[in-house]
Amino acid sequence: MAEGPTINTIAERAGVSIASVSRVLNGLPTRQETVRKVLTAAEELGYVRNAVARSLKSRRTHQVAFAMADIGNPVYLAMVRQIQPVLKAAGYRLVLHSTDAIVADEIDVLHSLGERYVDGLIMSPLRVTDEHLKMIATARAPVVIIGSVPDGTRVDNVRADSRTGVRLAIDHLHALGRRRIGFLNGPLDTVPGAARAAAYREALKERGLPYDEGIVEVGDFYRAAGARAARALLDRAAGVDALMCANDLIALGALDVLRAAGLRVPEDVAVVGMDDTDLAAASWPSLTSVSLGSAERGKAAAELLLDRLNDMDREPRLVTVPPVLVVRASTAGEAAAGPVPVRQAVPVQTAPQSSPQSKGGTP
Amino acid sequence: MAEGPTINTIAERAGVSIASVSRVLNGLPTRQETVRKVLTAAEELGYVRNAVARSLKSRRTHQVAFAMADIGNPVYLAMVRQIQPVLKAAGYRLVLHSTDAIVADEIDVLHSLGERYVDGLIMSPLRVTDEHLKMIATARAPVVIIGSVPDGTRVDNVRADSRTGVRLAIDHLHALGRRRIGFLNGPLDTVPGAARAAAYREALKERGLPYDEGIVEVGDFYRAAGARAARALLDRAAGVDALMCANDLIALGALDVLRAAGLRVPEDVAVVGMDDTDLAAASWPSLTSVSLGSAERGKAAAELLLDRLNDMDREPRLVTVPPVLVVRASTAGEAAAGPVPVRQAVPVQTAPQSSPQSKGGTP
DNA sequence: CCCAGCACGGTAAACGTTTACAGCGAGTTT
DNA sequence: AAACTCGCTGTAAACGTTTACCGTGCTGGG
Numbered sequence: 001m002a003e004g005p006t007i008n009t010i011a012e013r014a015g016v017s018i019a020s021v022s023r024v025l026n027g028l029p030t031r032q033e034t035v036r037k038v039l040t041a042a043e044e045l046g047y048v049r050n051a052v053a054r055s056l057k058s059r060r061t062h063q064v065a066f067a068m069a070d071i072g073n074p075v076y077l078a079m080v081r082q083i084q085p086v087l088k089a090a091g092y093r094l095v096l097h098s099t100d101a102i103v104a105d106e107i108d109v110l111h112s113l114g115e116r117y118v119d120g121l122i123m124s125p126l127r128v129t130d131e132h133l134k135m136i137a138t139a140r141a142p143v144v145i146i147g148s149v150p151d152g153t154r155v156d157n158v159r160a161d162s163r164t165g166v167r168l169a170i171d172h173l174h175a176l177g178r179r180r181i182g183f184l185n186g187p188l189d190t191v192p193g194a195a196r197a198a199a200y201r202e203a204l205k206e207r208g209l210p211y212d213e214g215i216v217e218v219g220d221f222y223r224a225a226g227a228r229a230a231r232a233l234l235d236r237a238a239g240v241d242a243l244m245c246a247n248d249l250i251a252l253g254a255l256d257v258l259r260a261a262g263l264r265v266p267e268d269v270a271v272v273g274m275d276d277t278d279l280a281a282a283s284w285p286s287l288t289s290v291s292l293g294s295a296e297r298g299k300a301a302a303e304l305l306l307d308r309l310n311d312m313d314r315e316p317r318l319v320t321v322p323p324v325l326v327v328r329a330s331t332a333g334e335a336a337a338g339p340v341p342v343r344q345a346v347p348v349q350t351a352p353q354s355s356p357q358s359k360g361g362t363p
Numbered sequence: 364m365a366e367g368p369t370i371n372t373i374a375e376r377a378g379v380s381i382a383s384v385s386r387v388l389n390g391l392p393t394r395q396e397t398v399r400k401v402l403t404a405a406e407e408l409g410y411v412r413n414a415v416a417r418s419l420k421s422r423r424t425h426q427v428a429f430a431m432a433d434i435g436n437p438v439y440l441a442m443v444r445q446i447q448p449v450l451k452a453a454g455y456r457l458v459l460h461s462t463d464a465i466v467a468d469e470i471d472v473l474h475s476l477g478e479r480y481v482d483g484l485i486m487s488p489l490r491v492t493d494e495h496l497k498m499i500a501t502a503r504a505p506v507v508i509i510g511s512v513p514d515g516t517r518v519d520n521v522r523a524d525s526r527t528g529v530r531l532a533i534d535h536l537h538a539l540g541r542r543r544i545g546f547l548n549g550p551l552d553t554v555p556g557a558a559r560a561a562a563y564r565e566a567l568k569e570r571g572l573p574y575d576e577g578i579v580e581v582g583d584f585y586r587a588a589g590a591r592a593a594r595a596l597l598d599r600a601a602g603v604d605a606l607m608c609a610n611d612l613i614a615l616g617a618l619d620v621l622r623a624a625g626l627r628v629p630e631d632v633a634v635v636g637m638d639d640t641d642l643a644a645a646s647w648p649s650l651t652s653v654s655l656g657s658a659e660r661g662k663a664a665a666e667l668l669l670d671r672l673n674d675m676d677r678e679p680r681l682v683t684v685p686p687v688l689v690v691r692a693s694t695a696g697e698a699a700a701g702p703v704p705v706r707q708a709v710p711v712q713t714a715p716q717s718s719p720q721s722k723g724g725t726p
Numbered sequence: 727c728c729c730a731g732c733a734c735g736g737t738a739a740a741c742g743t744t745t746a747c748a749g750c751g752a753g754t755t756t
Numbered sequence: 757a758a759a760c761t762c763g764c765t766g767t768a769a770a771c772g773t774t775t776a777c778c779g780t781g782c783t784g785g786g
Contacts, residue, residue: 016735032774056742
């Protein structure tokens with residue numbers, strides 16, 4: 001682990017100045033003879049450019065951070081999988097942060113942008129607090145948020161549309177003749193939890209179905225919580241012919257419980273998950289799930305960030321990725337294991353944000 | 364995105380020198396009055412230390428890289444999940460590289476260590492070539508390899524024991540009375556593929572079972588490949604009562620095919636996977652799988668690296684993580700869905716490496 | 727034959743830190 | 757009262773690059 005050569009070492013060996021070395025290494029116009037000498041020397045010494053020194057001078061680290069709640073969650077995983085190659089192709093490295101959805105940790109990440117160890121940040125917070133918004137507004141590096149932020153927030157933003165997603169699922173179940181559609185949700189104080197709760201009521205109403213608190217359960221976004229919720233529902237003998245789950249994990253938990261209770265899926269109870277993670281395809285019966293386009297959202301976020309890095313002054317943009325219902329056996333039975341629906345090419349990139357620039361007042 | 368304050372800005376405002384500012388910020392002994400002035404100024408300016416400049420001077424980036432074949436693979440995911448918190452607790456950030464198992468890409472990562480953008484690297488290559496070994500030996504930053512390297516390689520190393528793992532599986536199947544145990548493997552030119560092939564033959568021999576090429580298939584480590592292999596086997600009407608799969612994904616593919624063929628699992632054919640990924644628990648019937656301790660390997664690798672960063676001169680170490688058989692429904696039926704076996708606390712950390720230091724010769 | 731123009735390359739400053747060293751004033755010792 | 761110690765602080769160099777600016781020597785036009 002000897003001290004590596006620097007441009008000084010090269011300059012000495014090649015008998016030129018460090019400025020020439022730098023120029024050759026950066027491909028700036030130089031005499032052939034000099035180029036040759038420098039490259040030979042660099043080659044012989046096994047020189048590699050020091051990224052840190054370079055960053056200090058150029059004010060670019062060629063690194064981008066991605067902060068998510070939990071790497072274990074397949075949703076974020078799908079995002080990382082898309083983000084990574086996009087960034088790599090553009091010459092950026094990916095720094096990973098797992099915040100466990102702890103607000104303080106997320107604020108910390110935002111704060112640490114001041115250290116300038118990355119050129120930008122993609123963040124996917126579960127909850128968006130005022131503190132988040134304040135930090136985002138004053139961040140020292142460009143930020144892209146995956147998830148909904150209040151209208152008018154001046155930040156590049158990628159959203160899923162869980163409202164439409166829930167509606168797709170309910171419509172699907174309704175079309176299959178199901179009328180008692182239970183709902184297993186995640187925490188209501190999370191952005192997705194709240195959105196899905198509202199969407200569920202709305203979708204029922206549209207279809208002329210009554211909203212019945214007796215068949216709604218709120219728990220956590222985990223498999224065990226899903227099982228717990230499903231059991232609570234069954235114990236109450238609430239009688240459902242379908243279960244809408246806010247999450248694939250919740251749905252898997254529900255499947256476990258239904259199976260244990262001797263109920264057939266989908267004959268007795270149809271089940272729909274959300275996020276269309278790998279698990280949905282792996283489970284049996286395979287799980288019908290509403291894809292909220294995790295992969296597409298990741299890709300879009302990476303692209304928004306790259307665009308921003310190339311032009312700091314552009315207007316913030318909003319990308320909304322449309323949901324897609326992926327029908328599998330848990331609603332349609334074994335027969336309908338058709339091909340996975342193809343997602344429409346590019347998600348629509350709607351222009352700037354709505355709302356006034358100035359915070360209060362009515363100018 | 365205004366230009367942020369530096370220690371110069373603080374020094375000016377506080378009326379002291381930049382040296383004093385630095386000292387205060389680093390907690391070096393300083394007069395109370397000065398401390399107060401500096402901290403006030405820093406606070407008022409919203410100062411944040413520039414990590415790049417700091418790294419340049421201190422030669423420490425507080426970043427560590429993890430290079431794996433594919434983030435999408437649950438095995439690596441399990442590793443990342445463990446590596447991340449360990450590094451974070453020690454004040455390191457995690458930089459992610461996905462190499463798609465392309466040798467050139469992996470060499471590239473090793474080479475780029477010369478850029479000194481990280482303090483160390485954890486790498487999990489699928490194949491280990493001579494070029495890998497050469498680069499590892501001359502790497503400009505400490506490296507930990509997850510996966511087997513030739514004995515005598517002077518590098519911190521974490522290994523799974525797939526040989527024992529395969530034996531556990533075969534023994535289990537044998538104990539259940541299965542005698543025609545097919546084998547669906549991955550590519551033989553990968554380290555795990557080769558190891559598992561050898562282990563399979565060996566384990567059969569130990570149990571006094573004949574090796575029959577007719578019930579062995581080699582494909583890829585993916586679900587579709589597993590399905591293909593299983594179908595080939597069935598088409599050949601080879602007649603098996605169990606399938607040992609080199610991978611959970613292969614096993615899932617096999618389950619699909621068996622189900623489609625109307626064969627009951629485990630009554631007609633028992634199936635064992637390997638890696639014990641999340642998918643194993645999610646599938647139905649749930650999949651008996653040999654855990655090779657991905658999580659433990661990730662953790663161990665992170666710890667080896669941290670130790671090495673604290674003492675560059677220590678001897679390289681080898682950690683071997685013992686496999687654990689996780690019995691689920693695909694072999695034992697619904698009944699045996701017992702609790703997950705508890706992995707023994709700390710994997711044994713055997714001392715240095717075997718083999719001579721000098722490459723050739725017999726001193 | 728002189729000088730403008732040009733191609734090339736060297737000198738030095740800058741990026742934002744950390745840190746070795748020296749300076750300085752206030753006690754303390756002789 | 758000189759010399760010395762001690763606690764604190766400031767000056768400046770260094771980390772390894774990039775780049776503005778200037779100097780040199782050559783070419784060609786008048």
